[in-house]
Amino acid sequence: MTDNSFAVAAIIDGLKRCLPAGYKSVGLHEPCFAGNEWKYVKDCLDTGWVSSVGKYVDLFEKKLAEYTGAKRAVAVVNGTAALHIALKLVGTERDDEVLVPALTFIATTNAITYCGAVPHFIDSEERTLGLDPHKLNDYLREIAEVRSEGCFNRKTKRRIRAVVPMHTFGHPVDLDPLAEVCVRFKLDLVEDAAESLGSFYKGCHTGNWGGLSTLSFNGNKTITTGGGGAIITNNEDLGKLAKHITTTAKVPHRWAFYHDQIGYNYRLPNINAALGCAQMEQLPDFLAKKRMLAERYFHEFTGIQGVRVFREPEFARSNYWLNTMVLDKENKMYRDVILEAANDCGIATRPAWTLMYKLPMFESCPRMDVSVAEDLEKRIINIPSSVFL
């Protein structure tokens, strides 16, 4: 108990030194509207163009494509919708399996179920906090059978359609070996880049390895549109199709209502896209400030025993969306004590997500040995990361 209270006090003190003097309450990630947000939103209200008509959706999509280096971006209501459509477009069908890290946000897994498919949980690696491509490779050698038409799970007999890595807290997964695994096992790669706008892998923006990738602009993300997300792709045909089925699959006509397939009402409203345009203008500044905050955390925590602040993998330049403390293995029993103490003194902190297979609706889904994810779940604490800190 002496060690416990000592370690906890040192960590809370370290956090306090990184935060603005005299703070009362600090959120985990709050938005920053310091640019043209009001100007663009007011323009929507003045012209009446808040919904499906208006220029901001096109402009936002253009800005996203330019920034990420993808050929096409399609703005949608949120990251979950983006994942649902991306999985549909790689052909995910009822009773397929989709590989997904056990350590991820619920959206990644829910989107798989919206296709009628079954999540199949994969382990993570400590180096990236994301999916471990080498361990996945070994696992697939063991359980998968590659046929001319695709990859099948020998045990369940189901087709394994795709793998959905998620760039945890903004830190890129090791994409090159993962892409190799996908080629070897005939799997589609759908990057869940919800948390990694502004994060680069070997100099190229995340979201460019899969056929389709997804972004999120929820209120807690690096940039926000209120609620919003996007599908990005380098395949122009898939981009067109993504736009079509996220806008009810209506065939363009001066007046007739003809829809040529089952579509979705997933289009981002113009007023939300207006926010997004203003936020994108500030993204480089946001990223610079977030990197400075991360540096401050590294510096302050260097001397604190029993914990480290997570740094981007050597192959990546991360957006540091959410800064993360990783407790040493022998200190994991203090996680909840630290969470309690920090939140009690107004510093918002949170653990990683509950591992997916521990949730009642996914407990019977297939999974590999996920011992690294299990260990990480007990050691991760996210700490305040807003731009204005």
Add this chain to the structure above:
Amino acid sequence: MTDNSFAVAAIIDGLKRCLPAGYKSVGLHEPCFAGNEWKYVKDCLDTGWVSSVGKYVDLFEKKLAEYTGAKRAVAVVNGTAALHIALKLVGTERDDEVLVPALTFIATTNAITYCGAVPHFIDSEERTLGLDPHKLNDYLREIAEVRSEGCFNRKTKRRIRAVVPMHTFGHPVDLDPLAEVCVRFKLDLVEDAAESLGSFYKGCHTGNWGGLSTLSFNGNKTITTGGGGAIITNNEDLGKLAKHITTTAKVPHRWAFYHDQIGYNYRLPNINAALGCAQMEQLPDFLAKKRMLAERYFHEFTGIQGVRVFREPEFARSNYWLNTMVLDKENKMYRDVILEAANDCGIATRPAWTLMYKLPMFESCPRMDVSVAEDLEKRIINIPSSVFL
């Protein structure tokens, strides 16, 4: 051809007399932001509360419940999402059938397929332009078998779970006999009130007959939130559950991420709800103005041969969301000529939606004789209906 050109010219002239002098181009239904929209939206930006945090979602839900007389309203991203969740909550499962008018917007039918269920198309009546409860009753007598556990289709052997009437262009369906049919055949009633905010059936707001009903606030609706919708219900448990599963089914906790079932990211962002609050304040004024415009159309078209402007059924007070011309049966061959002529001179007009079973993805779905809907589809033309006209 003489009759044709004569009739068309008279109709276009009638429309012109109802529109503001000197107009250049008139949309079908454009939003009107004449109230506190700026104030509330700016408040969101100033406080940073644009997304999941903020007071406007709660306030908007309260205003909707008060106005419609329902016990609970749950704001969501759009009307399609509202329908999806309402159908889920009445228990719609994979391979169930759901009864739906052939004459409806695609959203009603798509939402059924999102549950893995099969749409079963029903005829409409000329008196309401909506589902015909008497014809439905006769049809169900013929094809349905009522067992202790519910209603089954004798031919397909599938369970018939629910019926989803849609209040076409804002005009209420004849709800009392429909509710009787639902009791008789053990069907859940889910009202698609997307178009009927402000429409009353026998003095009570539409959306109060089913266990769950849905609203839409798309950019073309009577009030708009950019994109948005709501589930309304008089069952408080269902209301709570609707809120829970539209917000990822996360169990409230100071920091832990635990979700107890498959949920959806369907919450309306706070910035969109802020628009909705301002719009709701103006709803009585909008409705009064829409009624005046409808009166103007009735008056101008009284003397025009071969067409009538649709009036609310005798049991209803309609919001006149979209004013509607109904061509006489012998004039239906002029529909497209009128659409062409009106749109050519800047007056937005459109026909009814293509009947659902004519779309490729629904052509093999079961349907009754839908001869009235087929006839109406050829005779309906929607005409400009914005509040500011």
